[in-house]
Amino acid sequence: MHFRSAPILTLTLIIAATAAPAAAGLPGDEWQAKVDPWVLDSGRSQATEFLVALDEQADLSAAEGLPDKEAKGAYVFRTLTEIAGRTQAPVIADLSSRGVDHRAYWIANMIWVRGGIDTVQAMAERNDVAHIYANPAVRVDELPRLPGDDPGSPENVEWNIALVNADDVWSLGITGSGAVVAGQDTGYLWSHPALVNQYRGGPGDHDYNWHDAIHSGGGSCGPDSPEPCDDHGHGTHTMGTMVGDDGLGNQVGMAPTAQWIGCRNMNQGVGTPATYAECYQFFIAPTDLNNLNPDPSKAPDVINNSWGCPPSEGCTDPNVLLTVVQNVRAAGIVTVHSAGNDGSGCSSVTTPSAIYDESFSVGATNSSDGIASFSSRGPVTIDGSNRRKPDISAPGVNIRSSTRDGGYQGGWDGTSMAGPHVAGLVGLLISGNPGLAGNVDLIEEIIAATAVPRFTTEGCGGDPSNAVPNNTYGWGRIDAWAANRYPFTLTALPSVRSVCAPADAVFDLTLEPDAGFSEAVTVSATGIPAGASAAFSVNPVTPPGSSQLTISGTGSVAVGSHPITVVGTPVSNPVSHTVTVTMNVSSQAAGSVSLTAPGSGAVNQPLRPSFVWTSAAQAATYDLQVATDAAFSNLVLDRTGILSTTSTPAADLPSNTRFFWRVRATNGCGSGAWSPTFDFATVALPGDCGLGTAPAVRFADDFESGGPGWTHSGPGDSWALSAARVHSGAQAFHANDPSTTSDQRLVSPAVVLPAAGSALTLQFWNWQTMESSFSGCWDGGVVEISTDDGSTWTPLPTSVLLTDPYDGQVTGLAGLDGWCGDPQDWLNSVAEIDAYAGQTARFRFRLGSDSSVSREGWYIDDVKVQSCVPSEPPLFGDGFETGHTGAWSLTVP
Numbered sequence: 001m002h003f004r005s006a007p008i009l010t011l012t013l014i015i016a017a018t019a020a021p022a023a024a025g026l027p028g029d030e031w032q033a034k035v036d037p038w039v040l041d042s043g044r045s046q047a048t049e050f051l052v053a054l055d056e057q058a059d060l061s062a063a064e065g066l067p068d069k070e071a072k073g074a075y076v077f078r079t080l081t082e083i084a085g086r087t088q089a090p091v092i093a094d095l096s097s098r099g100v101d102h103r104a105y106w107i108a109n110m111i112w113v114r115g116g117i118d119t120v121q122a123m124a125e126r127n128d129v130a131h132i133y134a135n136p137a138v139r140v141d142e143l144p145r146l147p148g149d150d151p152g153s154p155e156n157v158e159w160n161i162a163l164v165n166a167d168d169v170w171s172l173g174i175t176g177s178g179a180v181v182a183g184q185d186t187g188y189l190w191s192h193p194a195l196v197n198q199y200r201g202g203p204g205d206h207d208y209n210w211h212d213a214i215h216s217g218g219g220s221c222g223p224d225s226p227e228p229c230d231d232h233g234h235g236t237h238t239m240g241t242m243v244g245d246d247g248l249g250n251q252v253g254m255a256p257t258a259q260w261i262g263c264r265n266m267n268q269g270v271g272t273p274a275t276y277a278e279c280y281q282f283f284i285a286p287t288d289l290n291n292l293n294p295d296p297s298k299a300p301d302v303i304n305n306s307w308g309c310p311p312s313e314g315c316t317d318p319n320v321l322l323t324v325v326q327n328v329r330a331a332g333i334v335t336v337h338s339a340g341n342d343g344s345g346c347s348s349v350t351t352p353s354a355i356y357d358e359s360f361s362v363g364a365t366n367s368s369d370g371i372a373s374f375s376s377r378g379p380v381t382i383d384g385s386n387r388r389k390p391d392i393s394a395p396g397v398n399i400r401s402s403t404r405d406g407g408y409q410g411g412w413d414g415t416s417m418a419g420p421h422v423a424g425l426v427g428l429l430i431s432g433n434p435g436l437a438g439n440v441d442l443i444e445e446i447i448a449a450t451a452v453p454r455f456t457t458e459g460c461g462g463d464p465s466n467a468v469p470n471n472t473y474g475w476g477r478i479d480a481w482a483a484n485r486y487p488f489t490l491t492a493l494p495s496v497r498s499v500c501a502p503a504d505a506v507f508d509l510t511l512e513p514d515a516g517f518s519e520a521v522t523v524s525a526t527g528i529p530a531g532a533s534a535a536f537s538v539n540p541v542t543p544p545g546s547s548q549l550t551i552s553g554t555g556s557v558a559v560g561s562h563p564i565t566v567v568g569t570p571v572s573n574p575v576s577h578t579v580t581v582t583m584n585v586s587s588q589a590a591g592s593v594s595l596t597a598p599g600s601g602a603v604n605q606p607l608r609p610s611f612v613w614t615s616a617a618q619a620a621t622y623d624l625q626v627a628t629d630a631a632f633s634n635l636v637l638d639r640t641g642i643l644s645t646t647s648t649p650a651a652d653l654p655s656n657t658r659f660f661w662r663v664r665a666t667n668g669c670g671s672g673a674w675s676p677t678f679d680f681a682t683v684a685l686p687g688d689c690g691l692g693t694a695p696a697v698r699f700a701d702d703f704e705s706g707g708p709g710w711t712h713s714g715p716g717d718s719w720a721l722s723a724a725r726v727h728s729g730a731q732a733f734h735a736n737d738p739s740t741t742s743d744q745r746l747v748s749p750a751v752v753l754p755a756a757g758s759a760l761t762l763q764f765w766n767w768q769t770m771e772s773s774f775s776g777c778w779d780g781g782v783v784e785i786s787t788d789d790g791s792t793w794t795p796l797p798t799s800v801l802l803t804d805p806y807d808g809q810v811t812g813l814a815g816l817d818g819w820c821g822d823p824q825d826w827l828n829s830v831a832e833i834d835a836y837a838g839q840t841a842r843f844r845f846r847l848g849s850d851s852s853v854s855r856e857g858w859y860i861d862d863v864k865v866q867s868c869v870p871s872e873p874p875l876f877g878d879g880f881e882t883g884h885t886g887a888w889s890l891t892v893p
Contacts, residue, residue, distance in 0.1 A: 031124040036316050038134035043117040049135035051273060052091065052123045054109040057130075057323055058083050060330040069332035069438025073296035076331040077285045080106045091128065098122070103274070107281035108323040112274040133273065133320045138309045140186065140234050140269045140416075157251040159367055160241075160395035164421060165481035166254045169428050173580075174484060176255025178434055179427035181242050182300035183420075184279035185235030185307065187212075187221060187264035190228035192236060194244035194252060194402045199228070200259040207288040208298045209261040213278040219268040226289055228262050230404040232269040235262070237412055238306050240402030241420035242427070250408055252401045254424025254480070258431065261286065261300055271307055273315065273352070277324045284331050301430050301437050302334040304423035305359075306416035308351030310342075311382070318383040321352045329358045332438030336423045338415035339363045339390040340376035346460035346471065348376040349389040355380045360444050361389050364396025364418040365477050369454060372397050375415055378471035379461035388461065390474040392447055393454065394421035410821075411772075422447065425480050432484050435576055442574060449515055450483040451476035487517035488543045490568040490577040496641065498584040498620035500669035502555030505583040506548060509536075511568060513543040519570045523547055527564045529583075531556030534564075540571070549581075557585045559618060582643075584620035589670035591617030593663045600678035607652035607682055615645050616665035616672055623671070626653070626661045630677060640666075656684040686802030687761045687830040689868035696758075699751040700864040704729045709749030716742025716849070718857075725859045727765040727826045732861035735847045737770045737779045739854040741812070746845040747790065751865050755838045758867035761802070762831045762843060767859040770820040770847070776808025777820030779849040781858045783831065787839045802830040812848030819858075826861075833865075 032040060035050075042048040058079050063072045084106035091111060095102045100115035112135065113119065123129050157167045169175075180200060190199045190210075201209030204227070212218075212225045219231030230236045245256035263279035265271045283303055285294035309315035328335050337359040342348040354361045354376070364372040375396065378389035396418030400410030425447060430437050436446075453468045453476045460471035469475045489512045497505045511521055520540040528534045531553055538547040549566060562583045569576040596612040598605050611624060624647050626637035636659070637649055653659065658681045665672040689695045701707060703721060710733070712719035722734035735744045753760060762783070771779040784793040795816055798806050804827050810818040833841070847858050 031121055034124045034129070035120060035132040036134040038136060038316050039120055039132055040117070043115075043120045047114055047116050048120075049112065049114050049272065049274070050120060051133040051135050051320070052111045052113055052129055053131045053133060053323075054087055054091065054111075055128050055130040056083060056087050057109050058327065060327060063330040063332075069299075069301070070297050072330065072332035072438050073284065073299045076327060077294065077296040080109075080284075080327060084109050087128065091123070091126065094122065094126070095119070105274075105277055105281055107277050107284065107327060110277075131317070133317055134315060135272045135274050136309075136315065137270045137272055138307070138315070140232070140266055140271070140307055158400050160399055160421065161251060161254060163367065163395060164254075164425070164478050166424070166428065167251070168481045169432070169484045170256070172432070172484070174428055174432040176243065176258030176424070176427045176431045179255060179258040179430040179437075180261060180300040181255065181258050181302050181304065181423050181427045182261050182263070182283050183235060183239050183242065183304040183306075183423070184263040184265040184276065184283070185238055185304075186232035186266045186269055187225070187230035187235045188228045188239050188262045189230050189236045189402070189404045189406065190262075192240070192402050192404075192406055193246035193248070194240050194250055194408075195236070195260070197247070198243040198245075198256070198258060198260050200261050201228075208286040208295060210289075211263045211279065211282040211287065211291075213263060213265050213275040213282075214267045217267045221264070225264065229264070232266065233404040234266075234269065234306065234416065235264070236404040237401045237409070238304060238416060238420045241399060241417060242304060242424040244402050252408065254421055255427035255431065258424070258427035265307065273309060273320050276305075276307070276309070276321060276353075280324050280328050283333060284328060296331070299331065299333060302336060302423045302426040303328070304420050305335060305337040305353060306414075306419050308338070308340050308354060310351045315352055318350075318352060318355055322356055322358075325353045325356050325358045329440055332440060334360060334423075334426050334440050334443055336360050336362060336419050336426070338419040341374040341414050341416075343371075343375045343377055344373045346377050346458070347379055347381045349378050349380050350376070350382045355383060355385075355387070355389065357385075357387060360422065360447075361391050361474075362415060362419045362422050363390035363393040363473060364413075364415045365393045365454070365473070366397040367395070369452065369477050371454070371456065371472050372413065374413065375418075377458065377460045386461070388469060388471055388474070391444070391469075392422060392451060392474045393477045394418040395477075422478060425478055425483060428480055429483060433575060433577060435574065439574065446483050446486045446575070447478060448475035450479055450486050452479050482514070485514045487515050487573060487575060488513050488521065488568070488570075488577065490566065490579050492549070492566060492579045492581045495580075496582045496584065496621065496643065498586065498666070498668035499554055500667070501557065501559075501585055501587055502553070503668065505551040505554065507566075507581050509541070509547045509549055509566065511541050511543040511545050517543060517573070519573055521568045521570050523549075524567050524569070525549060525564055526567070527562065529557045529562045541568075551583055554583075554585050559585055559587055561620070584667060586618045586620060586667035586669045588618060590619045590665035590667045590672040592672050593622070593665050593675045595661070595663060595675050595678045598678065598680035600680070602680040604683045605680050607655055608649050609653070609680070609682075610646055610648045611661060611663070612646045613663045613675065618667055618669075619665035619672075620667035621665075623664050623666060624661065626659050628657065628659060630660050630679075632660065632662070653682050655682050656688040657682050687763050687828075687866065689759065692871055693759070693868040694871045696754075696867050696869045698754060698865045698867060699749075702729050702862050703731050703733060707733065710746065712744070712746045714743045714745040714846075716740060717744045718742075719744055719746045722859070725767050727767070727861035729861075732859045733845075734859045735857050737847065737849050737855040737857040739852055740849065741851050742847070742849045743813070744847045746860065748843040748863065750789070750840050750842055752840050753833070753837055753865070754867050758837060758869065760833045760837055760865070760867050762796075762833050762863075762865055763828065764863040765826050765828055765861045766804075766819075767826050768819055768821070768857075769855045770858060771849070771853045771855050772807065772820045773811065777810040777812075777818055778853065779812045779847070779855065780807065780810035780818035780820035781845065781847045782806070782810065782813060782816050782818035784844040784846055785833065785836060786842045786844065787836060789840075790842055793844055796831050796833070800832045802832055803827070804829045810848055812850045813846065816848075818848075
């Protein structure tokens with residue numbers, strides 16, 4: 001891994017120094033020294049594929065001194081294509097005369113060929129050929145994973161995204177905008193809800209955004225697919241971890257507003273060095289769908305590579321892609337590469353391109369920040385370098401992301417899942433600091449310097465137990481928040497200032513150091529509106545320090561909203577930070593507002609309705625109030641400073657409830673009047689009581705009093721009150737899912753159920769992670785009921801579960817239907833129990849496990865049994881069913 005202090009190596013092809021000297025008509029079998037053994041073995045019996053690397057390769061060392069990524073890309077493209085165009089013609093003519101298939105590349109000066117041993121020998125004997133590399137078909141490295149499509153929307157961002165603090169970066173307004181991430185993999189379902197809005201080619205412009213390096217076969221996609229397509233599924237999952245977000249709660253990606261482009265380098269999960277190189281070439285200078293008009297200005301900022309090429313499958317020369325990767329890096333593109341899944345032994349990072357210094361290689365960690373057993377370790381010995389690898393680590397165990405069927409799936413394991421986290425982090429860094437684009441050394445330095453240190457006693461490569469970096473975790477597990485703060489932070493308060501002209505707008509700036517930073521920072525402002533002027537109270541500022549930005553002369557500024565960008569630029573450090581503030585200028589108090597949606601009297605509204613209203617004259621911000629009464633004395637939502645004419649609650653409103661809402665506009669000169677009030681009702685959920693009825697709680701326990709009357713027993717019983725996870729209060733009941741056989745039973749006190757016709761439900765909140773299988777559940781939980789004081793028990797069937805149906809049959813419970821699977825947030829389970837009305841019942845929460853694999857288990861909280869009873873009768877009512885209408889009179893005008 002390169003840092004700023006380590007200049008990019010002179011990119012002369014290393015293989016030229018290791019191969020035997022080329023000379024026409026080499027005597028005897030000396031030409032074979034220039035040929036990979038795999039090519040010799042496979043070519044003697046049939047036509048084989050190989051890469052002819054020419055002796056002359058580009059020296060791209062001058063790219064490092066160029067000012068930005070676009071300049072680097074243009075220089076690299078121009079230099080590489082010039083050398084290929086000048087030197088390849090004689091070799092191509094030779095191949096054409098032999099009638100063999102071939103394809104020329106400029107990413108490195110090489111030509112793909114399919115031919116027999118006679119062609120191999122002819123190429124190896126040429127003066128201008130340095131080496132013949134194998135081009136084997138290599139299957140993507142996959143690990144077994146938990147099955148089960150998960151189409152539902154989670155309550156929060158995925159655990160892995162939250163663990164690396166990407167969501168904290170989003171809170172700063174940094175979500176990936178302005179960055180372009182790329183992936184070469186099995187392809188991508190570009191229309192997936194989590195990916196379609198981020199695809200640079202959306203809604204269907206695939207020129208410069210997609211390339212298919214599969215020219216025959218291609219499975220369900222066919223060859224040369226004209227649009228992004230995935231014939232395997234691996235690629236769609238990895239891209240989801242980079243940018244995935246469908247706007248409906250499936251926040252699976254690191255940089256959800258970054259753009260992405262893609263290249264398919266595998267045919268149904270099988271790739272070759274030539275297909276990998278072809279995708280690398282496309283990314284340096286993307287082309288149209290006819291592979292014409294290459295444009296290096298459209299190159300991505302980072303490429304994710306979740307694939308490998310092991311010696312066991314034909315990549316016997318570890319340097320087969322070295323020059324390719326070096327040239328990509330010289331173009332200012334970060335190349336993230338999965339370290340491999342051949343752990344836990346030392347020196348198990350063995351495959352191109354993970355082994356290269358120029359690749360930013362990634363190991364896999366779990367939710368506890370421990371290294372995954374499968375994650376490959378360093379040092380790299382296959383090329384004799386003894387290079388430390390991986391460079392960095394990221395979550396790669398039990399990852400949930402997008403799938404090629406348009407859904408979502410968790411349980412994916414592998415460094416293939418870890419790498420995309422780092423590619424997404426690069427997108428966040430460039431989004432927050434566009435000046436980083438093209439500075440590969442500095443980007444890698446920031447990620448490494450801000451990683452969470454992880455120590456190990458594995459001792460690979462002689463690592464002591466306190467070594468950081470080391471050959472297990474590299475520099476540690478990535479931390480997106482810390483990386484985006486490096487080496488200082490710049491904040492502004494308030495972020496929006498509303499003034500009544502000609503008053504000044506004043507913003508307080510704060511600079512805090514990170515990683516020992518102590519340089520002076522010059523602050524500047526752009527976007528100052530015409531007629532106004534800006535001044536800083538202190539400039540430059542040495543962190544920790546502060547300054548005050550004052551915008552004066554607002555009397556000459558047009559009424560309206562004016563965004564202003566404040567930039568902090570260190571004296572010598574190349575990492576600057578920006579923050580955007582907004583100045584709203586008004587000349588009179590804000591005007592009136594009209595409400596739009598939800599319309600007055602609307603029913604069955606979602607629990608997070610979108611409130612919409614019309615804009616008001618000279619409005620700077622808006623205030624929104626939502627209450628359960630028309631006098632607005634019982635507010636459930638009170639938002640101020642809203643910048644747009646729409647607002648959606650961050651949390652669910654109560655279901656089956658009538659609400660009242662109103663809005664007013666505000667600005668620096670004053671607030672307008674509150675709008676007329678609208679009312680609406682939220683949708684009724686399972687377990688809610690209908691119109692004309694009210695809930696009657698027959699039993700309830702939140703376990704805050706210790707769960708009196710509850711008992712637990714059974715083989716391996718571990719049911720106990722726990723504070724580890726709660727839905728409410730301070731404790732809930734919990735049972736472990738152990739790696740041994742168990743049948744653990746938690747039994748409620750007796751509950752007297754009311755008579756029939758009362759809409760009886762059992763309701764409880766549960767959090768679960770229990771071992772699933774490919775067809776159901778190895779371990780799992782079920783709810784049972786007894787009406788004979790526990791002598792016999794009957795499982796509540798799926799048919800009565802109004803929410804959260806069972807996941808499958810539980811092996812550990814003799815095939816009973818039950819819940820199991822990946823970690824999920826708290827869910828409210830509601831079961832209809834009308835069939836047991838009028839009886840006395842007990843409820844049993846039963847967890848069963850087999851003899852292998854442990855999980856965190858099952859948490860139960862806030863259990864209640866509820867019925868619905870008629871509401872208090874109205875003061876007057878007549879349904880006319882009796883026919884007694886004598887009290888009514890009819891008056892005809």
